[in-house]
Amino acid sequence: MAAAIRDQALALGFDAVGFAPAHLGPEVRARLDAFLSAGMQGEMGWLADRVEQRAHPQSLWPAAVSVIALGMNYGPELDPLSVLEQRDRAAISVYARNRDYHDIVKKKLKALARWMAESWRGSDVKVFVDTAPVSEKPLGQAAGLGWQGKHSNLVSRDFGSWLFLGEVFTTLDLTPTGAEVDHCGRCSRCLSACPTQAFVGPYKLDARRCISYLTIEHKGPIPEEFRVAMGNRIYGCDDCLAVCPWNKFASVTAEPGLVARDDLTAPRLAELAVLDDAAFRALFSGSPIKRIGRDRFVRNVLNAIGNSGDASLLPVAARLMGDEAEVVADAARWAVSRLSAF
Structure with missing residues (x-):
């Protein structure tokens, strides 16, 4: 069987x-x-x-x-960490x-x-x-x-x-395959790669510090202690996954629905920040991103804009300082203060 x-x-x-x-x-x-x-x-x-x-x-x-x-x-197909150097672009989890x-x-x-x-x-x-x-x-x-x-x-x-x-x-009684054993050995690359130091030890993740949690599950303003470390990551984080040495055996997915869309591989922050609710829903129809809603998403984008060091994005953030959603307005104020300092 x-x-x-x-x-x-x-x-x-x-x-x-x-x-x-x-x-x-x-x-x-x-x-x-x-x-x-x-x-x-x-x-x-x-x-x-x-x-x-x-x-x-x-x-x-x-x-x-x-x-x-x-x-x-x-x-x-591509190294998911490469987009982190493109500060005017958004890093979306694979x-x-x-x-x-x-x-x-x-x-x-x-x-x-x-x-x-x-x-x-x-x-x-x-x-x-x-x-x-x-x-x-x-x-x-x-x-x-x-x-x-x-x-x-x-x-x-x-x-x-x-x-x-x-x-x-x-309810079928199937012959077990047998459990896999741990092959991590002394490697700790995943632990040291975390931008927000979310690992309190091997095999122990404090979700409250994790960028995936902060950009997806956390509903309020992102705690300021993590904002700079988040860089341009606007939905999830692949750092601890991407640095694993076992990825040398990985292959590109064969499932068409999981192949990255061109417009989500490294989208421009300026274009994402101006999305209203209807445009957000249209862009992310059928995507897991849709579930966090426009406000949390734009909050994340503004955090990335604040970290971009790109003065041309200052007007984009400034226009959102009066947004009806306080999480958006708060992130916009922070982004403006950061960009004004450059």
Whole structure:
């Protein structure tokens, strides 16, 4: 059964497939509890809402016997860090430069689940992406897809840092692949690469300091202590992923919906800052960026403008000092004060 499922998953466009029991050890719950008790989740209250289900797959679905962990390669064509030197341009995380991966992965998961239901009648399946309370990375490691690196993300020997994850829970009893072991060794490049020093230690991320959290999950003004270090990163951050030595084995994604759009590879800050709500929605239709809304997005763009050192962007920021959204107006004032100092 496992061999047939693997072949079908690969035919559907997944790049990595593994199998594990629908069970996680107590260390997963302990690690999650320590993270939450330290308040390192910040405003992501949803992480604490269903802790038991997140830590134990069978608490999410008691009938589950096996988990099929699936990975989809989203490896970039270009070095994602190269845009950081183009200060009048915006750095958008690799995963958000085209279609929302949730939609792409879930569509393929459902196709695999339908095929399984037809192939083994009487069995049952459920599909999950990271919008559900599933510990995807520990399950991915248990199924042999990779291991959780010191940056807490999954690292693959075949795809480096660039795997989207999804799961099929099933009542079928499938032969486990075997767990992957940690291959980080003494390397700590990901930890030292973080612009805001968000890692409090190996395998320990304080989300409140993370640029991905600050640009996406954080709703208010960005704390001033992080603004300069954020540079021109306006949605997410790839630094800790991009410096991983295992990326030498990575390849460019073959999924068309994950290939970077030309207009999102290094867009001009001046053009992004002037987006109103309608233009923002039109530009990011079908994109994960759309979910943060125009105000948070323009807040991020203005932060990057303040870091640009480009005096020609001063009028752009000045026009937004009176914006109706205070997070935008606050960021505009900061950007103007920064640019006026150059």
